[in-house]
Amino acid sequence: MLYLWVKAFHIIFVVAWFAGLFYLPRLFVYHCDTKDPVGSAQFKLMERRLYLFTIMNTVIAISCGLGLLILQPAWLSQHWLQWKLALVAALLGFQWSCWQVVVNFRENRNTRNGRWYRWYNEIPTVLLFAIVILVVLKPLL
Numbered sequence: 001m002l003y004l005w006v007k008a009f010h011i012i013f014v015v016a017w018f019a020g021l022f023y024l025p026r027l028f029v030y031h032c033d034t035k036d037p038v039g040s041a042q043f044k045l046m047e048r049r050l051y052l053f054t055i056m057n058t059v060i061a062i063s064c065g066l067g068l069l070i071l072q073p074a075w076l077s078q079h080w081l082q083w084k085l086a087l088v089a090a091l092l093g094f095q096w097s098c099w100q101v102v103v104n105f106r107e108n109r110n111t112r113n114g115r116w117y118r119w120y121n122e123i124p125t126v127l128l129f130a131i132v133i134l135v136v137l138k139p140l141l
């Protein structure tokens with residue numbers, strides 16, 4: 001029973017985490033096109049706040065995931081979980097790169113255009129597909 005509760009919260013906070021990972025690069029797209037300093041200052045504030053809020057959801061989602069592994073350590077020897085952890089590491093790398101972008105905008109050092117950020121926005125989508133397919137189809141792996 002405890003296991004299922006922890007899994008429910010794991011999924012809830014994964015959804016909240018991804019909401020941030022999808023929205024932040026959209027802010028970068030709109031920020032690129034903003035020329036006036038007042039609008040740009042507003043984006044800087046929104047990006048920083050959203051990033052910090054997303055980190056909170058990341059920590060809770062990962063803590064619940066680790067909680068599931070403590071309750072069910074046998075998962076650790078399964079290939080689907082090892083692949084999943086590798087993809088989560090890639091996701092955290094993407095998240096770290098988002099912070100670099102937030103800092104670049106804050107210091108007016110951004111050199112990339114909206115088209116670049118639209119492609120960048122696809123990275124969490126690809127990782128989401130891969131991770132969800134792994135966890136759901138695990139009996140076949």
Ligand code: HEM
Nearest residue numbers: 010011014062065066068069075088127128131132135136
């Ligand atoms: C370090 C990070 C993570 C750890 C340690 C972890 C671990 C786990 C474990 C042990 C389960 C239980 C599997 C089961 O009972 O069948 C699980 C379920 C799940 N995880 Fe994660 N997870 C992590 C991150 C993520 C991420 C980033 C996503 C989404 C992209 C995700 C999506 C899910 C989903 C949808 C389930 C439910 C699967 C099912 O009930 O069939 N997890 N996770």
